[in-house]
Amino acid sequence: MILQLKRLFDRVGEQTDFSGVIPLEELRDLGTSLEFTSPISLEGKIQNIAGMVTLDYSLRSSLLLLCDRCLDEFTKDYDLSFSHILCLNESELTGEDDVLIEDYVLDMNELAVSDLAISLPTKILCSEDCLGLCPDCGGNLNRGECRCQG
Template sequence: MKINLKQIFNIVGEKKDFSYEIAPEEFGDIKGFSFGSDVSLSGKLYNRAGVVYLDYTAVFKLLHTCDRCLKEFSREYDLSFDHIVVPSVSNDDNDDYIVADGESIELNEVALNDILLSLPTKVLCREDCKGLCMVCGCDLNESQCDHLN
């Protein structure tokens, strides 16, 4: 969703609320991630004292494979993000702000980047997952084998 920020940049106190869904198909080409639901975004853009802020939450479900026992499971996420949005920056080496290209931002792209950077690198089906036996491959969460002794 492309949001035009011209009015928000120019008027102190101006505010724009948003709430919409992104279909999982829009994120389908991201290797290693499978969205199990729409990504629900809701938040606001506002100008406080001449500085434009973006605050929003992303609610979604991801389908995972446990890194220890290889079971498939789904997990819900409710993540919050906040950014400062600027019309331009003087150098290209900038990770502190979102730069509005032509006084607008592509919110889907911002949200996708935020989501991917916030997800854990190691995903377990449960905190105490025992994994698989290194000898016979049985799931140690469901049964015991003689190889552990």
């Protein structure tokens, strides 16, 4: 999804709502390492408040993930919200949530995927109380596959 924002930057007080879906094929084309199991649904608002252009949006999608503890694959649904300040020049960037855009064009595909990737925890678990693997036989303790303990 590509958003043209010239009007928004030009007019203080201007506001626009947007919504849409990024299909799986487009997500794959981005070359991300994330494995999407459903398209990304987007809904958001961009507004020019006193010359500052802000983006607030939410995304819904689901990912196929690998548990760091038991190595099982699982699917997780995400429903996340993000806020950014959009800047046209590098010199305007002040915070880490600021986004630099070129020629008034915002590529929501790239932004949504990078926002989602950044919000994932460094340690990914299929559940908070995942039991992991038996250190002796490697059986998955969540499924009771260990037969070591008499």
